[in-house]
Amino acid sequence: MKVYLIMSGCGCPRGLNYVGEREVMSAADFLKGQKISPSHVHFLTSKEAVSVDSARIIKKALGLAEPAVVNWLNRSAPAGDLWKEVKKFSDEDPNRSTFLVVSNVSVVENVLSSFARRFEPSFEIITTKGSVHLVDTDARTLAELFVP
Numbered sequence: 001m002k003v004y005l006i007m008s009g010c011g012c013p014r015g016l017n018y019v020g021e022r023e024v025m026s027a028a029d030f031l032k033g034q035k036i037s038p039s040h041v042h043f044l045t046s047k048e049a050v051s052v053d054s055a056r057i058i059k060k061a062l063g064l065a066e067p068a069v070v071n072w073l074n075r076s077a078p079a080g081d082l083w084k085e086v087k088k089f090s091d092e093d094p095n096r097s098t099f100l101v102v103s104n105v106s107v108v109e110n111v112l113s114s115f116a117r118r119f120e121p122s123f124e125i126i127t128t129k130g131s132v133h134l135v136d137t138d139a140r141t142l143a144e145l146f147v148p
Helices: 018-032 049-062 079-092 105-118
Strands: 002-007 041-045 098-103 132-136 141-146
Touching (some): 002 018, 018 049, 018 141, 105 132
Parallel strands (some): 002 098
Antiparallel strands (some): 132 141
């Protein structure tokens, strides 16, 4: 399973600001080059306004269906709980082997830290608004793919 972790752009509680929109547009342009097939994607976002706004930009750029807005994808969720929930989505539709997950810095760093301990203890976690990281659970690898 491949999980693209996309950090939402800059903004405020009401949503993205201009800088945040530009950050996410850059990430979406990068993701277009990854040849992600919309029919093989589970698209998830947290309920925070900046994440929902970020997901809308990515949806439009990649031609994806509406993202699932999930309550469990929030700042306080332990990484293990996140992966249990992601596994449920995967089990429900095994033909969709790719996840695009849009959330905030806390969630992205929490998930990357959890997998770094399992896969690559030396992985240095540096996240930036609009960045894209990949967790490949089959290859047991982590990668920072894009930083705006």
